[in-house]
Amino acid sequence: MRVMVIHGPNLNLLGTREPEWYGRRSLDEINAMIRAEAAALGLEVRVEQSNSEGAIIDLIHEASGWAQAIVINPAGYTHTSVAIYDALKAVELPAVEVHLSNVGAREEEFRHRSVTAPACVGVIAGFRAHSYLLALRAVKDLEQQGKAAE
Numbered sequence: 003m004r005v006m007v008i009h010g011p012n013l014n015l016l017g018t019r020e021p022e023w024y025g026r027r028s029l030d031e032i033n034a035m036i037r038a039e040a041a042a043l044g045l046e047v048r049v050e051q052s053n054s055e056g057a058i059i060d061l062i063h064e065a066s067g068w069a070q071a072i073v074i075n076p077a078g079y080t081h082t083s084v085a086i087y088d089a090l091k092a093v094e095l096p097a098v099e100v101h102l103s104n105v106g107a108r109e110e111e112f113r114h115r116s117v118t119a120p121a122c123v124g125v126i127a128g129f130r131a132h133s134y135l136l137a138l139r140a141v142k143d144l145e146q147q148g149k150a151a152e
């Protein structure tokens with residue numbers, strides 16, 4: 003099973019960006035964890051990061067020709083992007099939304115609403131880098147239930 007993993011804006015700054023919320027691991031370290039977990043689960047992953055909404059939408063479109071599922075942290079676009087919501091709906095691949103922080107526990111009201119989550123099978127938030135690993139397990143579970151794309 004192939005999985006497209008997409009990191010949204012500002013996640014290239016992980017390691018130094020607000021470590022109290024996002025932890026001290028760099029994106030490269032997190033990507034190494036993702037690749038190791040995927041290998042252990044027998045999943046093939048393509049891992050991408052972009053700071054631009056259009057590029058993220060292009061990656062979602064590319065996933066539809068290649069992957070059977072998507073793991074996505076839309077980051078700030080989570081709370082604003084109808085276009086990413088539309089792209090996830092359009093490709094009809096099961097998607098798992100990921101957040102490093104527990105967005106529901108954050109002070110800013112705007113973080114409590116996800117525009118993109120209704121286009122996903124589920125959301126995993128609050129376990130820092132491990133949120134991505136839990137998302138891969140969720141995707142594996144979807145495959146085992148026969149709910150991933152063919």
Ligand code: DQA
Pocket residue numbers: 011012075076077078079080100101102103104105113
């Ligand atoms: C985030 C949470 C978002 O609210 C924020 O804009 C991010 C990261 C997370 O992973 O916790 O950039 O998606």
